[in-house]
Amino acid sequence: MTSNDLVVVLPGITGSTLGVRGADGSPASANLIWAPSAGAVWRLLTGGNSILKKALPAGIGDAAPDDGVEPVALMPDVHVLPGIWTPIRGYDVLIDALEALGYKRDNGAKPPNLIAFPYDWRLSNRYNGERLKTVVEPALERLRAQGGASADARIVFVVHSMGGLVARWYIEKCGGAEVTRKLITLGTPWRGATGALEQLVNGVKKGIGPLSIDLTAFSRSMPSLYQLLPEFACISTAGGYAKTTEVSVPNLDTAMVADAMAFQMDLQSAESARAASRDMTHMIVGIRQPTATTVELSGGKATAYQNFGSDNDYGDSTVPLTGAVGLGEALDTNIVVRVPEQHTNLQCNQFVLDQVQEILTAKPVRRRELKSxxxxxxxxxxxxxxxxxxxxxxxxxxxxxxxxxxxxxxxxxxxxxxxxxxxxxxxxxxxxxxxxxxxxxxxxxxxxxxxxxxxxxxxxxxxxxxxxxxxxx
CATH class of the missing domain: 2.60.40.1930 (Macroglobulin (MG2) domain)
Structure with a gap:
């Protein structure tokens, strides 16, 4: 049984296929530069159409470059940029589960009540939040125009990882709060992820480990990756833990670090000022997995640790629990659903899918027996x-x-x-x-x-x- 709302799915970083408009007028979908199958990740990184040739120009900020790159679809398969973000399984399982509930991307003559929103994950989450508005609000108007039970339809977001930052920016800063009913986040780094700091500082260079490519310049050109930097104090110093804007972080663009912190603080301020933010939000987080939580900076390198002093809160192997819980809530808050699972698989985990179903339909679903x-x-x-x-x-x-x-x-x-x-x-x-x-x-x-x-x-x-x-x- 479906609700009468419009469900919008946003993937995480690297979770959208990307293409380039052809000189012959062919669409981006015919010229994919980021759509790696699970067995051919390295070919997409080292071949003639490598995404690595699309590093962003310095000072791009919240704009989009005129490089012809366009988002095409959600990744159906496992995808990874080694050294930039963890491998993530595709979104077919999640989309199939939503369609099994009756939500349809192709609804025949009727407007769809399910949208999969791909985005150019290289770009600022502010830019993608603005672009999200131009897609979902016209779709919502078409759905409402049917009348009847759809007349008062609103938007329900189901978002994984960084997709939650895009949706949050739209909701709080682009007028989306007026038309959004629920925000369901799966492993979203509400306060950032320490692993992003480690990866940006250390880079991935030629001749290190198994890689024969250099991902460093590409990764450091991405405003979106900077916006995954932890907002919380996670850098070990002689005086305790410091934030990224309170110390000198080697190898990173200081202005981009400051802008990323401003992005986080703007979101948090807007959410704090709107009490309904808490009421509409459902956080689902992964727990009990070894996760980078703090770092030590020395000799131009970042060394990650899993603990704050003697405390280890773990996380989902990518987002530490401190970064996963937002809205100013304590780690033991009652508005978070905790699942012992890794970041890569949250959107495919059956218990998570059950939770999403219950949130969407407001109908009880028979729980699989919880194991101990x-x-x-x-x-x-x-x-x-x-x-x-x-x-x-x-x-x-x-x-x-x-x-x-x-x-x-x-x-x-x-x-x-x-x-x-x-x-x-x-x-x-x-x-x-x-x-x-x-x-x-x-x-x-x-x-x-x-x-x-x-x-x-x-x-x-x-x-x-x-x-x-x-x-x-």
């Missing part, structure tokens, strides 16, 4: 073929005073098409397990840590890893 053992998994984003993919994990009972669970666990590696490539059942010692897969083919694979039997009560966690081809000698 959580997994905290560490899986590298990127390894070279032949070097081995090491998967480490810890089991944690819901009762913090209980002994580490003694349940059988299976680690499964699947290809992008779902084919099982390898499995292992590591021996557990004190709830900790480690296994290494040595002979994986190149490609983008999913790694799932789950119970070996349905009765083992382990909540599965899914990660994504790119196996980079061995260099040809």
């Amino acid at each position: 053992v959580s997994v905290r998994a560490s899986v590298p984003d990127l390894v070279t073929q032949g070097s081995g993919l090491k998967v480490a994990f810890d089991l944690e009972a819901d009762d913090p005073d209980a002994d580490p669970p003694k349940v059988p666990v299976t680690v499964t590696v699947r290809s992008a098409k779902g084919k099982v490539l390898a499995t292992a059942q590591p021996t557990l010692r004190g709830g900790h397990g480690v296994t290494t897969f040595d002979d994986l083919p190149p490609g983008t694979h999913t790694v799932t840590v789950d119970g070996s039997t349905p009765s083992s009560l382990v909540r599965p966690v899914t990660s994504t890893a790119v196996v980079w081809p061995k260099p040809v000698t």
Whole structure:
């Protein structure tokens, strides 16, 4: 059963395909420069149509360059820019789940009540928030023009990761509050992500690790990536923790750092001034995964740590819990739904999809039985073929005073098409397990840590890893 509202889905950073208008007048969809299949990420980065050739000019601010690049569609497949953001699974599962509820992008003669909004994720979230207005408000007017139950339709946003920043800017700064009913955020960095700071400072340069390309200039040209910088104090200093605007951050454009902080503070001020912001928001966050939370700056480099002093709040492996909880709420706020899952898979997690269904329909859905053992998994984003993919994990009972669970666990590696490539059942010692897969083919694979039997009560966690081809000698 659907509501009568317009549902709008926004992906995260790198989650929209990009194309270039052809000199022959062909549309951007016919000239894709960012649409990597799970098995060919490296070809999109190193080929003739590499997205890396579209670094933004200095001082771009909130404008768009005249480089012909246009957003085309939501990514259906696993996508990653190594060293810029974590691998993320595509959005087909989420879109399919919404269409199963009765929301339609193609509604025949009737206006659609589901929109998938791709955007140029290189650009400022302010720019994309303004562009969002030009798409969703005409669509809402067409829906309302049907009359009847649709006459008072409003917008419901279902957003993943950075897509939440775009939607929030539209709602609070572009007049969207007047037509928005609900904002459902999945892993959105409401206060930023420490990993973005580490990646921007350190860069990704030729000859480091498995990469034979240089992503540094491209990543540092993106206002959107700067706007993912943590607003909270996360830089370790002799006097405690400092914000990015309170210390000198090496290798970064000082003006872009200051502008990113202003972006965060403008949003927070607008939300604080509008009480309805809290009432309309549903935050769904990933928890219990090893996550960069603080950094130490030394010698022009950033070293990330998972803790604030002796405290480790974890997160979803990409966004720390401190960055994931917004609206000035405490980490134990009652308006957040917490799911033991990684950032890469939140929009595909079945419990998350159940939550979205309930929020949209306001109808109770039968919950799958909640299992009682959580997994905290560490899986590298990127390894070279032949070097081995090491998967480490810890089991944690819901009762913090209980002994580490003694349940059988299976680690499964699947290809992008779902084919099982390898499995292992590591021996557990004190709830900790480690296994290494040595002979994986190149490609983008999913790694799932789950119970070996349905009765083992382990909540599965899914990660994504790119196996980079061995260099040809």
